[in-house]
Amino acid sequence: MAQITAIVENAGQVLTCADDAPDLVGASQHTVVAISGAEIAATGTLAEIAAGHDLSAAERIDAHGGLVMPGFVDCHTHLVFHKSRVEEYAQKVRGRSADEIRAMGIPVGITATARMMREATKEQLVASAAERLEHMLACGTTTVESKSGYGLNTATEIKMLEVNQLLGKRQPIEIVSTFLGAHEFPDDKDRDAYITEIMDEMIPEVARRGLAEFNDVYCDDGYYTVAETRAILQRGLEHGLKIKIHTDAYSHIGGSTLAAEMKAVSADHMNYTDPSEYALLREAGVVCVVMPALDFAVGHTRPFDARAMLDAGVTLALATDMCPGCWLESMPFVVQLACRLYKFSPAEAIRAGTLHAARALKREDRIGSLETGKQADIAVFPYERYEDMAYRLGRGRASLVMKAGNVVFDERV
Known part of the structure; x- marks a missing residue:
């Protein structure tokens, strides 16, 4: 008994x-x-x-x-970052383009956050991320995936993953760590040289030190090509890192098909995913992580088609995409957006933020x-x-x- x-x-x-x-x-x-x-x-x-x-x-x-x-499982976040991009956001909600904002002298995008990150200490990053985690916990979240990707050099990517480890020890939410060195290209290094750094320096060091469980790549127009993505993900597999992929956020270049081919644990964003790929993703067991708040925050011109994916039997998970461009700590608000704007039923949305989100982290056997x-x-x-x-x-x-x-x-x- x-x-x-x-x-x-x-x-x-x-x-x-x-x-x-x-x-x-x-x-x-x-x-x-x-x-x-x-x-x-x-x-x-x-x-x-x-x-x-x-x-x-x-x-x-x-x-x-x-x-x-x-407890909610927030399966896609960029939790660790320094300062904010509030000036950029304030101009974007007024309808100004990235080029117009840059012309105003305001830093824009991932590379802007990367420059801020390089000046931050680990303790500063722990303190700011811990404050966000307090709000997440108060909204019922008990597990959070946290990606690197705002370093864009070996030292800062490693620093971000070390912060994940410290956060896991200092507060109650479980932190699942993902390496995302292939998030963007740095301003100060040639494209091919940076990919070499990811594959030959970052991934081996991350794996050697056990700093991450997953390897993620941003496969989209203007970011990493399908060939580059495949090579980086394969190198991660060789070092024991499971596959995640950002794809189809702003274009369709074949990232979802690649996710199915490589049997990724998850494929995330999915705005431009073609209906012909739904069966491939379903049969390969890929969880598709969709993020209503990100589409809302950026005013996406092509929101993902959740209802079509659900009706095709694709497993969908929900996440906040907490990041400098989508500052959101509440999974209940994600549920609300998913239902009203993306045609989830309340039951589908809650399941997507719990059991299916756990599946997107290969933890459905013990949480969710x-x-x-x-x-x-x-x-x-x-x-x-x-x-x-x-x-x-x-x-x-x-x-x-x-x-x-x-x-x-x-x-x-």
Whole structure:
């Protein structure tokens, strides 16, 4: 008989988001979540739990009639950066182009952030990223993927990944580290020379030091070609780094087909993905990560077609794309945008931000749903039913968050 260390009870509704849930979220009432140490021991009625487990020492956690669900998994972010690009953003929302903004003397784009990053210390980067993580935690996020890619030289890319390690030790959200040296091309190095640096210096050093789990490339017009992307991803595979790919954000050059061919864990953005590629992605098991807030923030002229992808059976995950061009810490707001602007149902959106997002990080076996044996990553929201997550626009602060069975955020009255 398992010793239960905590019980989350008095929920208005519990969502398991289990893989086999017929309603996609496994919604139920009169359900409690029993926790043993860091793991979920069972879900069911209190009587069912008591019949098979020892509850004598269990902490009773009152959900106050709220929504109990898996913690959100934010599977695509550029969490670590220095300062901001607020002047650029303020001009873009007025309709000015990148060239017009540059002519005003305002730095623009990834290379602007890279220049700021090179002057930042690790402690400065840890402090600023930790503040963003505090807001993410308060919005129910328990796992965050964090990419490098604002260094564009070996020393700064390594520094960003070291910051990820420090963040993982200093606060409760789990950090999943991705190497994205191939995010842009630096201003101070020849294209071929920089690709050589990525392949012969960065990737071997990242792998040797265990600084990242994934290798990502921005495959799009004006960035990395399909041939360059394939070579960089293959070099990462040779060093044990799993494949992710930014693609089809602003053009269609074959990145999604490459993702299917190389069986990438995820392909992210997908604005220009051709419908003929949906079956390839589905059959290859590629999770497509779509980011409503990024399209919203940049005023994208061709938003991704989520409904067509969903109807074709493609596995979609949602993420914030937290970055200097899309400063967003709230996964509930992503759910709201996905439903209203991209035709997700509330259940599809919540599943995409939990179980499917975990799948985009190869962690669906231990996070993303409330199932026996999985890690007890739990968020409680002050909603009577899960549809409120989509309905209450601009809301999304959790009342309680647990990570690995420990309460790490608590605003209950």
